[in-house]
Amino acid sequence: MAGGLVALLDDVAALVKLAAASIDDVGAAAARAGAKATGVVVDDTAVTPRYVQGLKPERELPIIKRIAVGSLRNKLLVILPVIMLLSQFLPWLLTPILMLGGTYLAYEGAEKVWEAISGHHEDELPAAVDEAQEDTVVSGAVRTDFILSAEIMVIALNEVADEAFVSRLAILIVVALLITALVYGVVALIVKMDDLGLRLSERDSSTSQTIGRALVKGMPTLLSVLSTVGIAAMLWVGGHILLVGIDELGWHALYDVVHHLEEGVRSVAGLGGLLAWLVNTVASALLGLVVGAFVVAIMHVVPRRRGAAAH
Template identity: 70%
Template sequence: MAGGLVALLDDVAVLARAAAASIDDIGAAAGRASMKAAGVVVDDTAVTPQYVHGLNAERELPIIRKIAFGSLRNKLLIILPAILLLSQFLPWLLTPILMIGGAYLCYEGAEKIWHRISGHAEAHATVEDALPDEKTIVSGAVRTDFILSAEIMVISLNEVASEAFLSRAAILVVVAIGITVLVYGVVGLIVKMDDVGLALSQRSGKGIARFGRGLVKAMPRLLSALTVIGTVAMLWVGGHIILLGTDELGFHPLYEFVHHLEEAAHDATGALGGVVGWIVNTLGSAILGLAVGALVVLVMNLTFHRKKKTAEAH
């Protein structure tokens, strides 16, 4: 009896160790997958604060919370089942889908630049910011997040494609939850920074008050910087996805050209070769992203936007 109990406890211990090792493996794989999606995560973090810019302070966190839940719904209930089924039965479709999403990111980035150059951004912002509707803000943010979330999940899936189906699912669930918490936690900190600064500026200590005033003054610059970072990240990530996708689909010249420049920069700069090579690759991806995005903007302006303006005129 005692021997059977000891054997049972040994079996339980073995299973526990196996489960712990499996959890460690899932955590490590989720970490690797998340790192590959870092560019889109930066983009997501940079874009989201713009949706609550100009709103009353008490509305900011509730709206961000709703956007975060919408993002998690996107990832877990729509994107995750879809990409798992595709990876299991139609894996060849993942690269074209990823490239379509990359082209959309390029379009978003190029359109922001076009609006800035043409002066449409200021007029557009004035009209929309006058009476912000919470439902419209949340639905628009969740819709944009859907594309970014799909990119994150598919990029992550590509990193764990060799895993078993259940392991893939578990890893992607961890990635979905972890990245959502990270992105919207950081976004919440960013949008409340001015409120924290204002509270600190009213403290009696001179050093603390000065630091608080500095935070308040820094917020507009930070939001402007995030807008630029978000635009650049869209072009970089979208361009890189298209660069890799064309190579995987059999069209090699673009990837080989950028890869050749990256290797040349790496070899020419010695100890800084890794960093310089990465910069060259990123710059090449961003230029390709800008070219693709500009082409899509041109097509949209000549077709969809022109028809929309004509319909509004009538």
């Protein structure tokens, strides 16, 4: 009896170790998959704060919470089932779908570059939003999030496509939860940073006042830097998706050129890995910019010129 109990406890211990190892594997895979979606995550973080512009301070966090819940619903209830079915039954569709997402990312990045150069900007949200308009604000933010979330999930899936079905499912659920928490946690910090700065600036301590004023003054700079990083990341990630996708579809020339350039600098002592990464990143960003600019021309420049010629 005692021997049987000991054997049972050994089996339980082995199962616990196996479960722990599986959890570690899922966590590590989720981290790798999430890292590949960096460009979209930065873009999502940069875009969302504008949806609470004009709201009363006490309504900012509740609105962000509603958008975060909508984002999680997008990922888990709509996007995840669709891409899991595709990965199981039509895996060959994932590369073209991923390339469509990469093209959209490149277009978004190139469009922002075009807006900066031309001085033309899309209409911003109204300067003030009352509570009656909150549903409209939330629904608009959730629609935008759907596109970004779809890209995040497909990019993440592509990184774990060789895993078993259950492992893929678990990893993508972890990615959805972590990415949503990260994005909207950071957004909440950003939108409340100026409020925190104002409170600190009203304290008696000169140190608190200095920090508070710095936070208030630094908010526009932070948002500007975040926006610039987001644009660069969209071009880089979008271009890299296209570069790898083109190679997987059988057109190897462009990928081979970039790979050859990477190998040419990889032997540099101490800096080879960094230089190879920079070569790939710059090449990917340039490809993203070229493809994005082509789509921008189709979507904006050509129709505008035709309209001017008609008049």
